[in-house]
Amino acid sequence: MGQERVKPPLCHTPFRLLDVVDTTNSTASLVWLKPExxxxxxIxxxxxxxxxxxxxxxxxxxETKLQKILVEGLSxxxxxxxxVKAKNDAGISEPQSTFSSVVIKEPRIEPTADLRPSRAMTEYSCSK
Known part of the structure:
Protein backbone atom coordinates (compact mmCIF):
# COMPACT_ATOMS: atom_id res chain seq x y z
CA MET A 1 0.00 0.00 0.00
CA GLY A 2 1.58 3.29 -1.14
CA GLN A 3 1.92 6.13 1.27
CA GLU A 4 0.77 9.50 0.06
CA ARG A 5 2.92 12.38 1.19
CA VAL A 6 0.91 14.86 3.22
CA LYS A 7 1.59 18.49 2.45
CA PRO A 8 1.30 21.04 5.23
CA PRO A 9 -1.50 23.57 4.77
CA LEU A 10 -0.78 26.96 3.31
CA CYS A 11 -0.49 29.91 5.61
CA HIS A 12 -3.91 31.45 5.06
CA THR A 13 -3.67 34.03 7.79
CA PRO A 14 -3.16 37.49 6.40
CA PHE A 15 -0.01 39.47 7.02
CA ARG A 16 -0.17 41.87 9.91
CA LEU A 17 1.32 44.73 7.92
CA LEU A 18 2.40 45.69 4.41
CA ASP A 19 3.54 49.26 3.99
CA VAL A 20 5.32 51.51 1.53
CA VAL A 21 7.93 53.31 3.63
CA ASP A 22 9.60 55.43 0.94
CA THR A 23 9.31 56.42 -2.72
CA THR A 24 11.48 58.14 -5.30
CA ASN A 25 10.55 59.15 -8.84
CA SER A 26 10.86 55.50 -9.95
CA THR A 27 10.98 53.25 -6.85
CA ALA A 28 8.98 52.15 -3.83
CA SER A 29 10.41 50.60 -0.66
CA LEU A 30 8.08 47.99 0.85
CA VAL A 31 8.26 46.34 4.28
CA TRP A 32 6.00 43.76 5.91
CA LEU A 33 5.63 41.48 8.90
CA LYS A 34 5.37 37.75 8.32
CA PRO A 35 2.00 36.05 8.84
CA GLU A 36 1.14 35.04 12.41
CA ILE A 43 8.01 30.33 5.08
CA GLU A 63 10.77 37.11 -4.99
CA THR A 64 12.74 37.71 -1.81
CA LYS A 65 13.56 35.87 1.40
CA LEU A 66 13.62 39.16 3.30
CA GLN A 67 10.61 41.05 4.65
CA LYS A 68 11.46 44.09 2.56
CA ILE A 69 12.12 44.93 -1.07
CA LEU A 70 12.90 47.91 -3.28
CA VAL A 71 10.59 47.86 -6.32
CA GLU A 72 12.34 49.63 -9.20
CA GLY A 73 11.32 50.73 -12.69
CA LEU A 74 8.03 52.39 -11.72
CA SER A 75 6.61 55.41 -13.57
CA VAL A 84 2.89 40.26 -1.11
CA LYS A 85 2.33 36.49 -0.90
CA ALA A 86 4.20 34.08 1.38
CA LYS A 87 5.65 30.84 -0.03
CA ASN A 88 6.17 27.58 1.83
CA ASP A 89 6.43 23.88 0.92
CA ALA A 90 2.68 23.69 0.36
CA GLY A 91 2.43 26.60 -2.04
CA ILE A 92 1.61 30.30 -1.97
CA SER A 93 -0.59 32.15 0.53
CA GLU A 94 -3.41 34.56 -0.12
CA PRO A 95 -2.03 38.04 -0.90
CA GLN A 96 -1.76 40.93 1.52
CA SER A 97 -2.17 44.31 -0.15
CA THR A 98 -1.19 47.80 0.90
CA PHE A 99 -3.95 49.70 2.68
CA SER A 100 -4.14 52.27 -0.11
CA SER A 101 -2.54 53.13 -3.43
CA VAL A 102 0.75 55.04 -3.51
CA VAL A 103 1.82 57.76 -5.96
CA ILE A 104 5.41 57.31 -7.12
CA LYS A 105 7.31 60.58 -6.71
CA GLU A 106 10.24 62.13 -4.91
CA PRO A 107 9.24 62.78 -1.32
CA ARG A 108 8.61 66.41 -0.52
CA ILE A 109 10.44 67.29 2.62
CA GLU A 110 9.17 70.36 4.40
CA PRO A 111 11.80 72.46 6.14
CA THR A 112 11.79 72.05 9.88
CA ALA A 113 13.94 75.05 10.74
CA ASP A 114 12.39 78.47 11.21
CA LEU A 115 13.81 80.39 8.24
CA ARG A 116 12.42 83.78 9.29
CA PRO A 117 15.08 86.28 10.32
CA SER A 118 15.55 86.39 14.05
CA ARG A 119 15.44 89.59 16.07
CA ALA A 120 19.17 89.36 16.66
CA MET A 121 19.77 89.25 12.92
CA THR A 122 17.56 92.25 12.14
CA GLU A 123 18.54 94.64 14.93
CA TYR A 124 21.74 96.55 14.53
CA SER A 125 23.29 98.52 17.33
CA CYS A 126 26.60 100.20 17.87
CA SER A 127 27.89 101.26 21.21
CA LYS A 128 30.56 103.86 21.68
Whole structure:
Protein backbone atom coordinates (compact mmCIF):
# COMPACT_ATOMS: atom_id res chain seq x y z
CA MET A 1 0.00 0.00 0.00
CA GLY A 2 1.58 3.29 -1.14
CA GLN A 3 1.92 6.13 1.27
CA GLU A 4 0.77 9.50 0.06
CA ARG A 5 2.92 12.38 1.19
CA VAL A 6 0.91 14.86 3.22
CA LYS A 7 1.59 18.49 2.45
CA PRO A 8 1.30 21.04 5.23
CA PRO A 9 -1.50 23.57 4.77
CA LEU A 10 -0.78 26.96 3.31
CA CYS A 11 -0.49 29.91 5.61
CA HIS A 12 -3.91 31.45 5.06
CA THR A 13 -3.67 34.03 7.79
CA PRO A 14 -3.16 37.49 6.40
CA PHE A 15 -0.01 39.47 7.02
CA ARG A 16 -0.17 41.87 9.91
CA LEU A 17 1.32 44.73 7.92
CA LEU A 18 2.40 45.69 4.41
CA ASP A 19 3.54 49.26 3.99
CA VAL A 20 5.32 51.51 1.53
CA VAL A 21 7.93 53.31 3.63
CA ASP A 22 9.60 55.43 0.94
CA THR A 23 9.31 56.42 -2.72
CA THR A 24 11.48 58.14 -5.30
CA ASN A 25 10.55 59.15 -8.84
CA SER A 26 10.86 55.50 -9.95
CA THR A 27 10.98 53.25 -6.85
CA ALA A 28 8.98 52.15 -3.83
CA SER A 29 10.41 50.60 -0.66
CA LEU A 30 8.08 47.99 0.85
CA VAL A 31 8.26 46.34 4.28
CA TRP A 32 6.00 43.76 5.91
CA LEU A 33 5.63 41.48 8.90
CA LYS A 34 5.37 37.75 8.32
CA PRO A 35 2.00 36.05 8.84
CA GLU A 36 1.14 35.04 12.41
CA UNK A 37 0.80 31.39 11.33
CA UNK A 38 2.69 29.48 8.66
CA UNK A 39 0.42 26.43 8.50
CA UNK A 40 3.12 24.20 9.96
CA UNK A 41 5.65 24.74 7.18
CA UNK A 42 8.42 27.34 7.38
CA ILE A 43 8.01 30.33 5.08
CA UNK A 44 10.66 30.08 2.36
CA UNK A 45 10.15 33.46 0.72
CA UNK A 46 7.76 36.10 -0.53
CA UNK A 47 6.36 36.98 -3.96
CA UNK A 48 5.93 40.73 -4.57
CA UNK A 49 3.43 42.04 -7.13
CA UNK A 50 2.24 45.47 -8.25
CA UNK A 51 -0.30 47.05 -10.58
CA UNK A 52 -1.19 50.53 -11.72
CA UNK A 53 -4.30 51.74 -9.89
CA UNK A 54 -7.47 51.06 -11.82
CA UNK A 55 -6.08 48.04 -13.68
CA UNK A 56 -6.75 44.36 -12.99
CA UNK A 57 -3.38 43.04 -14.16
CA UNK A 58 -1.03 42.21 -11.27
CA UNK A 59 2.63 42.08 -12.36
CA UNK A 60 5.06 39.83 -10.49
CA UNK A 61 8.02 42.02 -9.58
CA UNK A 62 10.08 39.31 -7.98
CA GLU A 63 10.77 37.11 -4.99
CA THR A 64 12.74 37.71 -1.81
CA LYS A 65 13.56 35.87 1.40
CA LEU A 66 13.62 39.16 3.30
CA GLN A 67 10.61 41.05 4.65
CA LYS A 68 11.46 44.09 2.56
CA ILE A 69 12.12 44.93 -1.07
CA LEU A 70 12.90 47.91 -3.28
CA VAL A 71 10.59 47.86 -6.32
CA GLU A 72 12.34 49.63 -9.20
CA GLY A 73 11.32 50.73 -12.69
CA LEU A 74 8.03 52.39 -11.72
CA SER A 75 6.61 55.41 -13.57
CA UNK A 76 6.72 58.80 -11.87
CA UNK A 77 3.37 60.35 -10.85
CA UNK A 78 1.62 57.00 -11.34
CA UNK A 79 -0.49 55.46 -8.59
CA UNK A 80 0.29 51.82 -7.73
CA UNK A 81 -1.10 49.05 -5.57
CA UNK A 82 1.30 46.50 -4.08
CA UNK A 83 0.79 43.07 -2.58
CA VAL A 84 2.89 40.26 -1.11
CA LYS A 85 2.33 36.49 -0.90
CA ALA A 86 4.20 34.08 1.38
CA LYS A 87 5.65 30.84 -0.03
CA ASN A 88 6.17 27.58 1.83
CA ASP A 89 6.43 23.88 0.92
CA ALA A 90 2.68 23.69 0.36
CA GLY A 91 2.43 26.60 -2.04
CA ILE A 92 1.61 30.30 -1.97
CA SER A 93 -0.59 32.15 0.53
CA GLU A 94 -3.41 34.56 -0.12
CA PRO A 95 -2.03 38.04 -0.90
CA GLN A 96 -1.76 40.93 1.52
CA SER A 97 -2.17 44.31 -0.15
CA THR A 98 -1.19 47.80 0.90
CA PHE A 99 -3.95 49.70 2.68
CA SER A 100 -4.14 52.27 -0.11
CA SER A 101 -2.54 53.13 -3.43
CA VAL A 102 0.75 55.04 -3.51
CA VAL A 103 1.82 57.76 -5.96
CA ILE A 104 5.41 57.31 -7.12
CA LYS A 105 7.31 60.58 -6.71
CA GLU A 106 10.24 62.13 -4.91
CA PRO A 107 9.24 62.78 -1.32
CA ARG A 108 8.61 66.41 -0.52
CA ILE A 109 10.44 67.29 2.62
CA GLU A 110 9.17 70.36 4.40
CA PRO A 111 11.80 72.46 6.14
CA THR A 112 11.79 72.05 9.88
CA ALA A 113 13.94 75.05 10.74
CA ASP A 114 12.39 78.47 11.21
CA LEU A 115 13.81 80.39 8.24
CA ARG A 116 12.42 83.78 9.29
CA PRO A 117 15.08 86.28 10.32
CA SER A 118 15.55 86.39 14.05
CA ARG A 119 15.44 89.59 16.07
CA ALA A 120 19.17 89.36 16.66
CA MET A 121 19.77 89.25 12.92
CA THR A 122 17.56 92.25 12.14
CA GLU A 123 18.54 94.64 14.93
CA TYR A 124 21.74 96.55 14.53
CA SER A 125 23.29 98.52 17.33
CA CYS A 126 26.60 100.20 17.87
CA SER A 127 27.89 101.26 21.21
CA LYS A 128 30.56 103.86 21.68
Missing amino acids: HDGGSR RGYVVEFRAKGTDNWIVYG ENTEYDFR
